[in-house]
Amino acid sequence: MSFLSKITDFFEYLAKRHRLLPWVFAYVALIPLPFILSALFNEYLIDLVNRICLFILLAVGLNIVKGFCGQVTVGHIGLYAIGAVTSAVLSLEPGGFGGALGFGWPIWLSIPSAVLVTACAGLIIGLPSVRLEGAYLALATLGLGESVRIFIAVTPALGSSTGLMMIPAPSIGSYTFDSFTSYYYLVMTAALVGIYFSFSILQSATGRAFQAIREDTIAASVNGINIIKYKLLAFVLSAIYAGLAGALFAHMPPGYLHHNNFTVIEMVTLLLMVVLGGIGNVWGGVIGAIVVAIAYDQTKDLVFYFMDRPIVIQPLVFGLSMVLLVMYMPRGIGGWIEDFQRNRRFIRKSEERASGSTRNT
Amino acid sequence: MAFDFNSLFAFIIFGVTIGVVYGIVALGISLIYSGLDIVHFAHGEMYMFGAFFGLVLVHNIGLPYPLALIGAMVLTALLGMAIERTFYRRLTRAGGGYTVAGMGMIICGFGMSVALVNVAYFIWGAEAEPFRANLNFIPRLTFAGDIEVPESYVLTAIISVILMAALHYFLRHTKMGLAVRAVAHNKDIAYLMGINVPLMISLIFGLACGLGAAAGVLIGPMQSVQVEMGYLMLMKAFAAAVVGGFGSLPGAIIGGIMVGIFENLGAAYISASHKDIYAFLLLILVLMFKPSGLLGIEAKVKA
Incomplete structure (x- = not known):
């Protein structure tokens, strides 16, 4: 316990110096992680860490709509799938394998577009929340999320049974993020920024509005909070997280995407x-x-x-x-x-x- | 495909029969919702267990089909009651009386559904098993033109009507049914009236699970029986319940029939491989334009 207290004390000391200093420190501390892992264990663990980073993004995003705003959604994996498939299809070369669609966009354009598309999808998934509460909402979102997966699974243009292959890896200049280690820096940065923004949302007026809706919807509306606007905003924000995680997942080193990655499990x-x-x-x-x-x-x-x-x-x-x-x-x-x-x-x-x-x- | 009135008629008949089965599962979900104020996420698994119990009773024990149907209903009802007593009762009690326990109940049901699928997978394996039942005692109907309705569809229609009539009689014309309705209406006052509320809640749960099992045994001969069949059924039944109006029992059946017809027509005239999505499409349309459903009461608002 005292060890944990010391760490917390240290971070609080850093935060007093500058708001961003603890985050910078954490980022620097995480930089050597892949080298330590590959020296002590093997390369595979880096891949695991990459996937953990994506899961952190997803979980933090889900926490916004579920934890802050109290809306029960279980269709989140559908948003993840939308982000992944959109970015993959946009960045693939046209005339790809097995009739898969491809537009050949540059990756730094396809990832933001995927996030945008997912945000719109999040708006659609959030629409039932305007009318439905609790369990109804859970089942409605479950249906929506699962229909996304079924749609991907039966549409050849989205890589139905074979999946999408040869999805290109992102690069800056001549530096390509095509190995586990290099991709780690991409997803780790995304995860840390995601956590940081999640705290920013929680501590802003928007976050307080979310919490008010969670605690008591009627009391919140009496206090002048636009319930519909904030519920939808929570869905869109979490969809942005899911879309970013999905897009990053699509371009991860094997460059392969299959709808089995988005099942109930x-x-x-x-x-x-x-x-x-x-x-x-x-x-x-x-x-x-x-x-x-x-x-x-x-x-x-x-x-x-x-x-x-x-x-x-x-x-x-x-x-x-x-x-x-x-x-x-x-x-x-x-x-x-x-x-x-x-x-x-x-x-x-x-x-x-x-x-x-x-x-x- | 050229438009053919006869085949349209056939699609509608098949849609209605499948839809009635959706309706029966939706009936169970609605019953649990109105009785316990929870949405049972593992209800699709009750349906799957019912189908497997029926399969075992027909194939391994050799019971005739109607007896197997009743046996499967009883077994699944007992299973459902056991699950409710051991797991859900704790949560619903923690939520203050038997009210909505909120997110915990939903997540618990979701986890239970996954766990139950895998328990079934332990016992029966992942292969789809054909349900061979002797249905020769049912006449094969032939409609105008050359539409033939297989025995299993006729049987489904008959048994569904019997089940609905029995449920209606039980709820409206027996003393115990009155107690069930009282519990559904207000648990605290039901307590004061001397009704054994925990027992009635078990009874509601058992009834609903029995209905799910009946749907499983009915659909068995039409399709094969498989461990993962419950999941899609849950969502279609939920779509049916919402389309008809959540918590309304006649609405559940009407919603089921609508989902069945919509799905079959969509599969026939739009695209067969997207068949499983049409139910959700209907669900979204209904949620957008008439969220209380066709026969539903306005959604309760908690103050």
Whole structure:
């Protein structure tokens, strides 16, 4: 605990110097990570870290609509798919493999366009939230998200069964982001910037409006908050995160995209991240994303033999742990973090009071 | 494709029959919603388990089809009650009485759905199994022209009507049905009137799961039985429930029939490979223009 306190103290000291200083420090601290990983373990771990960064982006984005604004959406993976496929199709060369569409746009144009398209899709997915609440909204978004996947799966122009291949890697000048290590800097930057903006949103007037809607919609509307506008805004903001994560996923080194990457199990994984992290807590979401992504990777090939039949037990484990988490640990890791912060504040207050009283006497 | 009135008629008939099955599942979802104020996300899995129970009863034990239907309904109802008692009851209680437990309930149901699919996968494997049932006692209908309706479709129509009539009789004309409606209306006052509310909630859940199982056994002979069949069914049934008006029981059936017809006509005249999307298209259209559904009451607003 004292070690954690020291780290927190250090970051608070940095934040007092300049608002951005802790982020710069974290960025610098994360730069040597791929070299350490490849020296101690192997290259594969860097790929895992890249995917963790994308999952962090997704989880943080989902937290905006779900944690800050309290709208239950389970169609997020559909937005991720839209971002990925749009960017891939826009950047592919025309006349690609298996009748796949291609426009041959430069990548630095296709990624923003994908984010824009996903934001519009987020607006559409958010539209039911104007009329629907809670569980209705969950099912409506589930339907929308799944229909995106089905649409990709049955449309040859979007790489139905073969998937999209040879998606080009982004480059700046002559430097190409085509290896795990070089791509790491791209996704790590995106993840850190994403976390930073998520905090900015939370601390702005918009974030307070989101929280007011989450706590009590009617009271918020009485206080002059435009409910429809802010609900849709939350959906669009989280869609931007999902679209960016999807576009970055499409251009990741193997350059291959298949609709199997956007199935229910991915959605469950994403939900599990947010639930484990504690709904509404940004750092909890980040830690949840890291833990679940590692667990996902480790259990992916775990096969259990039952009556001589190989059984992949990952979905069962994930589903059950989600049920048990909701039942026994509803606040998730975020709950621990909040307790930790409250304890620290309490200790500091009582210390101040103690020192203040000694000075007085 | 040249327009052919006979085939249009056939598509509508098949759409209605499939739609009635959607309607039965939607009926279960609506029943749970009006009774417990939760949306049961694992209801598609109840339908899948029902289909598998029916399959086992017909193939391995050798029961005749109608008995297997009843057996599957009872088994699934028991399974549903057990799940509700062990898992959901805890959450609904934590939410203050039996009200909406919010996000926790939805995520719990979602996780339960994934877990149940994989339990079934443990037991029955991933292959699609054909449901061979002896349906020779049903006449094969022939309509004007050369439209032939297979036995399983006729059976589905008959059994659905029986089930709906039975449910209507139970809810409207028996004392226990009155208690169920009282619980659905207001749990606190139902308590004061001496109704055993926890038991009634179990009963509602069991009934709904039994209905889902009936749909599974009915659809078994038309398509094959497969572990992942519940997921799409859940969403189509939900679309049906919303189209008809959430929480309204006749609306669920009408919505189911509309989804069935819409889907079959879309598959026939627009594109067959996009068949599974039409239900959502209808759902979005209804949500945009008449969000309370065709027969629905305005969505409740919590103050």
